Amino acid sequence: MAEVLDRPTTHTGRTRRQRLTTRLRSARTDTVVALGYLALAVTVLSGQWRHPGSGYLIKSGQDQTMWEWFFAVTAHSVAHLENPLGTNLQNFPDGVNMMANTAMFGVGVPLTPVTLLFGPTVTFVLVLTLGLSGTAFAWYRLFSRELVESKPAAAVGGLFCGFAPAMISHANAHPNFVALALLPVIAQLIIRVARRERARLRDVFGLGLLVAAQIALGEEPLLIFALAFGLFALVYHLPSPRAGLHAVRTALRTLVPAALITMALTVIPLWWQFFGPQSYRSIDHGPMGNDLKALFQFPSESLGGLLLHGQNVAINPTEENAYFGWPLLLLVAVTVAFLWRDRVVRAAAAVIAVFTLLSLGSTLVIGKDDTGIELPWHRLESVPLLNTVLESRLTMAAIPAIAAILAVATQRAANRWRDAPVDWRPLGWFAALTLALLPLTPTILPVVQRPATPxxxxxxxxxxxxxxxxxxxxxxxxxxxxxxxxxxxxxxxxxxxxxxxxxxxxxxxxxxxxxxxxxxxxxxxxxxxxxxxxxxxxxxxxxxxxxxxxxxxxxxxxxxxxxxxxxxxxxxxxxxxxxxxxxxxxxxxxxxxxx
Structure with a gap:
């Protein structure tokens, strides 16, 4: 797949009319894929959409109330020209540091008119819906432009990225872990600047703005993404270290000034977060690693979970961060073995292995029984920044890595089917892919009616x-x-x-x-x-x-x-x-x- 990643982006030898026709056909396909993702997201959240005033995602605990309050108080601050970074409207008189509470100003501020006109519940469910579908489409777009030539193969990868078990679980309550569409856009821009010999001012400002915007959406997903992307790039370039060093030097010409722009845009909010009123140094959340069984079981909100849910080993219903199901893990393992020579597959496999291991926490837990076996996270959990991460969420780094492997394998199967229609092996892949993903098909998230406000x-x-x-x-x-x-x-x-x-x-x-x-x-x-x-x-x-x-x-x-x-x-x-x-x-x- 190195050839695919390094394929030229120019279209030579074609007339302007041919290029226009290709672009229109590609845009039509993209539109169909985007609408499909959106329809699925609306279906998953249809219970809340049917009752935007009184409906409540019951598995959210009190998190839906908290997020609705974040969106409402942000809109209130914007409408009254008040500082949105802090407020004393709750925890009076001490107040609350909003930057230290992942208030998602990146959507809360621009959606202020929606919140003021229709209420914070509409904003909440809108962010979740666009988060699921937008994340899926953004990864599809990255895969189709940089990884595979087949749009259906890219669509499979995007589908898994947007609607993986962890994404559906967080869609009950955590929009900051659902609205992840900027991460693949950042990845695509970094990949492209690594190819260029000269830094372009447009790329510098674009990357700086994108990272600043992601900070305003969620810092924890950005940290996990940055670590996973770095590991992927390292393993990908191991066979050709000179090319890797050249790519790093080339990318740094854009990354360094872009980082300065990000710092300039976020210095005040980040100072407020870490040093402002009601700031805190770290948060002690206790052991939050994945139970080993969580890797192989089906998520509760899925077709497989309805039939074979297994032991409840999740931290809570909004933190089913693994739950890939044994058929998918088996399929990925076999695919990695067959496609081991592919650099993308090797790099993706490394991300899956490392971040899944880290997600198990400090000690190995199987079926809620702590074995006492010490794991690598034991040495990392006190590292600054990492000490604020819920370690079970690290498996979310495996989602795009699994999706990339599925997309690459689907592309291979499609090519073989096209070249040899009588070959049965592509049919075997498509059957295995269907059997692995079908149990993970998300169900409609349950909603209850909440009492009216007195x-x-x-x-x-x-x-x-x-x-x-x-x-x-x-x-x-x-x-x-x-x-x-x-x-x-x-x-x-x-x-x-x-x-x-x-x-x-x-x-x-x-x-x-x-x-x-x-x-x-x-x-x-x-x-x-x-x-x-x-x-x-x-x-x-x-x-x-x-x-x-x-x-x-x-x-x-x-x-x-x-x-x-x-x-x-x-x-x-x-x-x-x-x-x-x-x-x-x-x-x-x-x-x-x-x-």
């Missing part, structure tokens, strides 16, 4: 009880229950919230963690709701409640319809020494005179 927040009543302070929900929102973020957004951000769902610093070492440092009163209310028992309230508890209300600068405490509401109401009554009033569907305590 009228207290949507009809303006809340404004009567807020005088520059915060609203304290009983109990304040946390990562396990972040519904209040939606209520705040539905009110038009009429008030700041105590607590929330975000990543922020804790302690003197400024390590990142999910959610606020719970005040004692918040902890007491959470425990009361969990146990269903009104605790014994002491004078110290009452004093602590007043101290916490002053810390939150609370104007009103609100108890919306929720589980164990009677227990919570009785607890707050005793803590504050005043009785709740029912207003517009919620119970509330006006604490402006107390706090």
């Amino acid at each position: 009228a207290f927040f949507t009809d303006g009543t809340v404004r009567q009880y807020v005088s520059g302070g915060s609203v304290v929900i009983a109990p304040p929102p946390t990562p396990p229950d972040a519904r209040a973020l939606r209520w705040q957004a539905d009110s038009g951000f009429e008030f700041p919230l105590a607590g929330g769902y975000f990543v922020g610093p804790t302690g003197t070492d400024r390590k990142g963690h999910y959610g606020p440092d719970n005040r004692p009163t918040a902890t007491l209310l959470i425990k009361a709701q969990q146990t269903g028992t009104v605790p014994v309230i002491t004078t110290a508890d009452q004093q602590q409640a007043l101290d916490d209300l002053r810390y939150w600068r609370a104007d009103v405490v609100v108890l919306p319809p929720t589980d164990k509401a009677d227990v919570l109401r009785a607890t707050v009554d005793q803590l504050l020494g005043i009785s709740a009033r029912q207003v517009d569907g919620v119970w509330l305590w006006d604490v402006r005179g107390l706090a």
